[in-house]
Amino acid sequence: MRDRFRKIKIGFALVLLAVLLAGCNPGAKEDVQTRTTLKVMYYSEDGFYYQYGMLFSALYPDIDLKVVSTNNAKPKEGQNINDAILELIKEQKPEVLMLNANQYKKLSNEGRLADLEALAAKDKFDLEGIVPGILEYIRNLSDGKLYGLSPSFYSNAVYYNKDLFTKYGVPFPEDRMSWEQLLQLASRFPTDGEEDRGVYGLKTDYDSGLDGLVRSIGGAMGLSYFNASSLQMTVDSDSWRNVIELANQALRAGYIYERGERNGADLASYEDYLFQDPFINGKVAMSVGGSGLVNQIKGAQDANKERAVRNWDVVTVPVDPKKPNVTNTTSVDQILAIDGQSPNVSAAWKFIRYVNSDEYARVKSKATMGGYPVRTKYIADDEGHNLQAFYALTPVEETVYKDYDKMPNETFGKIMWLISDELAHVSEDKQTVEEAINRIQQEGQQLLSSGGQQ
Numbered sequence: 001m002r003d004r005f006r007k008i009k010i011g012f013a014l015v016l017l018a019v020l021l022a023g024c025n026p027g028a029k030e031d032v033q034t035r036t037t038l039k040v041m042y043y044s045e046d047g048f049y050y051q052y053g054m055l056f057s058a059l060y061p062d063i064d065l066k067v068v069s070t071n072n073a074k075p076k077e078g079q080n081i082n083d084a085i086l087e088l089i090k091e092q093k094p095e096v097l098m099l100n101a102n103q104y105k106k107l108s109n110e111g112r113l114a115d116l117e118a119l120a121a122k123d124k125f126d127l128e129g130i131v132p133g134i135l136e137y138i139r140n141l142s143d144g145k146l147y148g149l150s151p152s153f154y155s156n157a158v159y160y161n162k163d164l165f166t167k168y169g170v171p172f173p174e175d176r177m178s179w180e181q182l183l184q185l186a187s188r189f190p191t192d193g194e195e196d197r198g199v200y201g202l203k204t205d206y207d208s209g210l211d212g213l214v215r216s217i218g219g220a221m222g223l224s225y226f227n228a229s230s231l232q233m234t235v236d237s238d239s240w241r242n243v244i245e246l247a248n249q250a251l252r253a254g255y256i257y258e259r260g261e262r263n264g265a266d267l268a269s270y271e272d273y274l275f276q277d278p279f280i281n282g283k284v285a286m287s288v289g290g291s292g293l294v295n296q297i298k299g300a301q302d303a304n305k306e307r308a309v310r311n312w313d314v315v316t317v318p319v320d321p322k323k324p325n326v327t328n329t330t331s332v333d334q335i336l337a338i339d340g341q342s343p344n345v346s347a348a349w350k351f352i353r354y355v356n357s358d359e360y361a362r363v364k365s366k367a368t369m370g371g372y373p374v375r376t377k378y379i380a381d382d383e384g385h386n387l388q389a390f391y392a393l394t395p396v397e398e399t400v401y402k403d404y405d406k407m408p409n410e411t412f413g414k415i416m417w418l419i420s421d422e423l424a425h426v427s428e429d430k431q432t433v434e435e436a437i438n439r440i441q442q443e444g445q446q447l448l449s450s451g452g453q454q
């Protein structure tokens with residue numbers, strides 16, 4: 001099965017390669033005269049060649065790529081995965097680095113990365129066509145400097161069914177609404193009556209009840225459960241009280257869709273899989289989801305136009321009214337940077353320049369795998385949907401579990417279970433919100449103070 005899947009991936013990449021080569025200018029030649037070996041950091045060799053390597057190698061045959069797999073980074077006792085990755089970099093010395101936000105911030109602050117701003121200016125590389133918020137996010141991680149670029153990003157938006165809104169006389173949602181405003185809209189849809197006739201107002205991106213909804217709202221408001229640096233719990237605040245009360249009331253009112261048990265054996269076809277989604281089948285008026293839902297909607301419409309949602313659009317995810325232009329729901333997981341000590345800066349820049357180029361974005365936009373290319377030019381569809389909602393907000397770092405990797409894994413795991421359990425007791429009406437906050441604050445503090453030994 002694994003070999004078959006690998007053949008499918010390779011075949012798919014070859015199709016992309018043919019598309020790319022068909023659109024290339026054969027007269028555009030690079031000035032590479034001798035062979036260069038470039039060490040590139042990625043999850044795995046297969047994954048690298050599927051995502052980047054096959055296309056790049058076709059255009060730059062004189063650059064041999066050697067993949068340093070992050071799968072070989074195994075945390076030792078007392079280490080977290082970031083420590084292990086940084087140790088791998090030190091030992092294997094890859095020249096193109098694939099970093100998450102924490103790793104990028106650390107290495108850039110230590111002056112260990114090459115300045116991409118200078119390289120881009122020298123080559124007159126177009127940065128203007130890249131999503132401005134993505135560039136701002138990366139620069140903010142490195143004190144305003146640009147040491148990395150990311151070819152893609154993942155983001156959420158609020159999908160809404162125009163026909164359901166019109167039918168029930170509810171005004172359409174708008175960009176940059178607060179969570180309170182979004183929930184007020186959702187509450188106007190009739191969930192009463194027979195199960196197959198009611199319409200839920202909202203489906204969130206989490207299916208874990210109160211814990212998930214609290215996390216979504218708290219994240220939008222920039223709240224944190226704890227301060228990992230000072231080892232202090234921060235749940236006992238009016239802000240968290242308001243968030244938990246808001247989420248609990250919404251769930252109790254019944255207008256938020258909560259996924260029940262699903263039997264995979266009942267899914268006889270891909271069409272069945274698509275139409276189990278309550279937004280696609282018209283049971284939910286709004287759904288918070290990623291860009292992958294766009295393709296699922298189109299697939300459902302192709303399969304059965306009568307059953308699938310017809311008139312839909314998207315707006316931005318809810319925001320903090322005090323900071324209406326930022327979101328924690330956009331992730332940039334692959335920041336590509338160059339080791340400042342690399343002897344092959346020129347070759348490394350050619351790689352990063354290409355995978356962030358207009359041409360690469362054009363090709364990859366034809367086969368999105370849940371994310372979007374960073375070039376705004378290729379984030380659109382033929383039906384004029386407001387896909388700008390996916391990149392209109394500037395990404396900010398996640399705050400709810402901020403710096404969790406600074407504490408032992410066991411401690412973090414126990415705190416997560418504690419929060420989930422106490423909020424579940426609120427949902428089950430076994431305790432009040434105030435009681436839950438007190439228990440999370442006190443027991444969580446004991447876990448932080450004792451290093452998870454409780």
